[in-house]
Amino acid sequence: MNIKHIHLHIIQMKLKSPFITHLEHVTDRKGIILKVIDDEGNIGVGEAVAFTTPWYTEETVQTCYHMIKDILFPLIRQQNISSPENVSTFFLPVRGNQMAKAAIETAIWDLWAKRENKTLASVLGGKKKVIEAGAVVGASSVEKALEQTNRLVEKGFKRIKVKIHPGLDIELVEQIRKNFPDLLLMADANSAYSLADIERLKVLDEYDLLMIEQPLAFDDIVQHSYLQKEIKTPICLDESIHSIRDVENAISLSSCQVINIKIGRVGGLNEAKKIYQLCMQHGLDVWVGGMIEFGVSRACNVALSTLEGIHIPGDIMSSNHYWEEDIIEPGITVSNGQIRVSDEIGMGYQLNEKRLQQVSVFEEILS
Ligand SMILES: O=C(O)CCC(=O)c1ccccc1C(=O)O
Numbered sequence: 001m002n003i004k005h006i007h008l009h010i011i012q013m014k015l016k017s018p019f020i021t022h023l024e025h026v027t028d029r030k031g032i033i034l035k036v037i038d039d040e041g042n043i044g045v046g047e048a049v050a051f052t053t054p055w056y057t058e059e060t061v062q063t064c065y066h067m068i069k070d071i072l073f074p075l076i077r078q079q080n081i082s083s084p085e086n087v088s089t090f091f092l093p094v095r096g097n098q099m100a101k102a103a104i105e106t107a108i109w110d111l112w113a114k115r116e117n118k119t120l121a122s123v124l125g126g127k128k129k130v131i132e133a134g135a136v137v138g139a140s141s142v143e144k145a146l147e148q149t150n151r152l153v154e155k156g157f158k159r160i161k162v163k164i165h166p167g168l169d170i171e172l173v174e175q176i177r178k179n180f181p182d183l184l185l186m187a188d189a190n191s192a193y194s195l196a197d198i199e200r201l202k203v204l205d206e207y208d209l210l211m212i213e214q215p216l217a218f219d220d221i222v223q224h225s226y227l228q229k230e231i232k233t234p235i236c237l238d239e240s241i242h243s244i245r246d247v248e249n250a251i252s253l254s255s256c257q258v259i260n261i262k263i264g265r266v267g268g269l270n271e272a273k274k275i276y277q278l279c280m281q282h283g284l285d286v287w288v289g290g291m292i293e294f295g296v297s298r299a300c301n302v303a304l305s306t307l308e309g310i311h312i313p314g315d316i317m318s319s320n321h322y323w324e325e326d327i328i329e330p331g332i333t334v335s336n337g338q339i340r341v342s343d344e345i346g347m348g349y350q351l352n353e354k355r356l357q358q359v360s361v362f363e364e365i366l367s
């Protein structure tokens with residue numbers, strides 16, 4: 001397999017309603033959709049999931065664009081790629097920039113699956129035909145969060161993740177628990193706490209949370225291991241995990257019991273799968289995280305979730321949760337908290353070219 005061109009689109013869409021965390025209010029989403037085109041004209045599609053500002057990780061839409069165009073594409077252009085598992089080896093000279101790497105790598109997986117006439121899920125080794133969806137609540141007050149939770153539970157979601165930070169945490173979790181005693185409820189702090197907040201975190205420990213995601217610093221693994229010894233709620237690492245080595249370190253320090261895998265944050269599907277395998281060997285739970293993404297990345301998340309052993313519902317909602325109209329067709333739908341896995345080849349969905357054009361703010365073909 002030989003990549004001749006990459007067709008890049010920067011797209012922009014408004015969220016139906018703002019997604020609120022203590023770090024950022026996301027109201028407008030930009031992203032990069034790219035098509036990799038091989039020497040026979042076959043096309044694979046990928047998405048760079050970085051945001052416009054570096055509030056979640058250091059990458060941005062602009063850094064991804066630069067990396068893809070000026071650094072990463074030249075490394076794979078006209079190279080003989082024998083399997084999508086090898087793409088990351090071409091990127092070895094480049095430190096970091098996982099989301100930019102993942103955008104190209106996932107597109108090559110899609111292309112590969114299409115060339116093999118198989119689904120992306122099956123080339124990854126996934127067997128599940130139906131996956132569990134999970135919803136995320138990012139709201140500015142207890143009342144709004146309760147309202148959103150209500151609506152999502154009514155829709156059939158069995159797992160809800162709620163964004164928390166000091167000041168919007170204990171009462172929020174207490175209220176949701178009171179209203180939904182049996183709900184699979186988890187909290188994501190996006191690094192809003194420090195070890196000085198241990199008493200507050202011990203209060204949260206009493207609400208039977210499925211897990212607490214990234215309570216401490218975005219680049220920490222050591223302090224999470226101190227915290228995990230003090231609380232019974234399993235810690236899940238998100239921001240701290242960029243590679244399999246980060247997971248090895250977290251395992252050896254007992255820093256967490258759960259890993260949130262985001263394909264973009266770890267540099268692609270090959271690394272994501274290796275992390276999944278390591279977690280299975282060591283008895284850690286894994287699930288697939290979300291990035292308020294467009295349909296291409298979401299389709300990859302669905303495919304990854306088909307691996308056996310990923311039983312915790314991921315941050316995977318329907319296309320119409322955030323968007324009036326997604327860029328894939330058909331849109332991803334959730335029914336009774338579940339997503340039926342597409343049996344179409346590749347990522348399982350087609351790009352909606354008309355919609356892609358509508359939301360493109362810039363495009364370029366690299367040769
Ligand atoms: O994609 C979603 O539905 C939201 C998932 C989410 O919580 C999130 C969204 C953007 C950036 C970081 C995170 C996170 O998991 O911390």
Ligand SMILES: [Mg+2]
Binds near residue numbers: 239
């Ligand atoms: Mg998170």
